[in-house]
Amino acid sequence: MKITSRAFKHNDSIPAKYTCDGENINPPLQISEVPLATKSLALIIDDPDAPKGTWVHWTIWNIDPKTAEILENSVPAGAMQGLTSWENNGYGGPCPPSGTHRYFFKLYALDMKLELKADTKVQDLEEAMEWHQLASAEFIGLYNRAK
Numbered sequence: 001m002k003i004t005s006r007a008f009k010h011n012d013s014i015p016a017k018y019t020c021d022g023e024n025i026n027p028p029l030q031i032s033e034v035p036l037a038t039k040s041l042a043l044i045i046d047d048p049d050a051p052k053g054t055w056v057h058w059t060i061w062n063i064d065p066k067t068a069e070i071l072e073n074s075v076p077a078g079a080m081q082g083l084t085s086w087e088n089n090g091y092g093g094p095c096p097p098s099g100t101h102r103y104f105f106k107l108y109a110l111d112m113k114l115e116l117k118a119d120t121k122v123q124d125l126e127e128a129m130e131w132h133q134l135a136s137a138e139f140i141g142l143y144n145r146a147k
Helices: 122-129
Strands: 002-004 029-032 040-047 055-063 100-110 133-144
Touching: 002 133, 040 122, 055 122
Parallel strands: none
Antiparallel strands: 002 029, 040 055, 040 100, 100 133
């Protein structure tokens, strides 16, 4: 399974458009090679370099496994979004206080749809997925906020 973006390459800089310095919208993400037995996909975007520990920028689950692309500034039909570290539902772009941070785009193929509510935090999502992962893929973007 693979996750990529047309907006930036793996281990390359995330354009400011997708951060708090720009439009703060999610970048387009391409998904491929999803296992045939997949019933749903889940995505977690986080920053392990945040000063107070890993910062969650987006959680989204119950993505249709036939989804080939999550379009810019959109949520796939039928998908659910959980709470970020800002306690908001939906995407929150990179916004580091200083230095270059890594943003991990982690995609999971699951053998079921998840019955979770919109106030779900990342820990609960990870727990719900624990025994249901068929495959996973990772893509990293970098961002250094201009001062």
